[in-house]
Amino acid sequence: MTPDEGDGEGEAPAEVAENAPAEDAPILAKPTPGSESTGDDVQNVDPEPEEDLEGPRMRERRERAERRAAQARATAIEDARREAKRKVRGQTVEAPKALGKRAIRGLKLITWLIALTVVSVALGLILYFTPVMSARSLVITGTGAVTRDEVVDAAKVTIGTPLLQIDTDQVADRVAGIRRVASARVQREYPSTLRITIVERIPIVVKDYPDGPHLFDRDGVDFATAPPPPGLPYIDVDHPGPTDKPTGAALEVMTALRPEVVAQVSRVAAPSVASVTLTLTDGRTVVWGTTDRTEEKAEKLAALLTQPGKVYDVSSPDLPTVK
Secondary structure (H helix, E strand, O other): OOHHHHHHHHHHHHHHHHHOOHHHOOOOOOOOOOOOOOHHHHHHOOOOOHHHHOOHHHHHHHHHHHHHHHHHHHHHHHHHHHHHHHHHHOOOOOOOOOOOHHHHHHHHHHHHHHHHHHHHHHHHHHHHHOHHHEOOEEEEEOOOOOOHHHHHHHHOOOOOOEHHHOOHHHHHHHHHOOOOEEEEEEEEEOOOEEEEEEEEOOOOEEEEEOOEEEEEOOOOOEEEEOOOOOOOOEEEOOOOOOOOHHHHHHHHHHHHOOHHHHOOEEEEEOOOOOOEEEEEOOOOEEEEEOOOOHHHHHHHHHHHOOOOOOEEEOOOOOOOEEO
């Protein structure tokens, strides 16, 4: 082989490398100084690994992304494991439910009730401790034999006292302590009035005592020492009073009689509960007996008195007699 031929063979690869397209050209290793490139050198050169092309910043970002992905996978696995345990134990976690319309209305109602309670308490305190609504006038009704001054003195209410500070029950008890008063009722009338209503005792019978005639009501209460009203019957019992049984029997008969018959009775006697008798103003006598079937006896007596006679016996209402 001649030197010219050898040079031609050595330069041919260089021309091919220069004329070949860039995208098809293999990556050639740089020859070291003093060395010559040959065809064998081109064939034995390996491409540089991809890792050498990745910069340190890109590698750090990729590693962070991989760590986050691994952590997310671990968290998902742990959550799935816990949820499986809850389901096994019957403790499945339910998502919180949104409040419904009823719940919202209930909360609003509770809020309004709380606000109303606060306002009511505040108003009550104002009315109780301040003279905004105090007793400036007393209205007393039902008086007759009992005077207004007697009621005012017994009530012991100080004008100007807040109405809420007045114990109406205590005032009523004090007024009912008057002998002639059967019952008393006390009412607050806002803004500034206290009303006291009394019911007086009505005399049913009278009994003479050394100090004068004593009046008794339908309950047997001796409530007054005074001249009796005209036509009031007298009672003949040993120990008249609300707990005396003969007194109770006599008064039961008197309250059962019809008004036109009561007007004719001048005296009722009850030596015992089984022997009640009536004496009429014209001298006639009524044998009543016991208090059994009192209403029936009262009806029979009203019919018998239309017949002439001296003694009217209704002790047996099935066989009333006139003598």
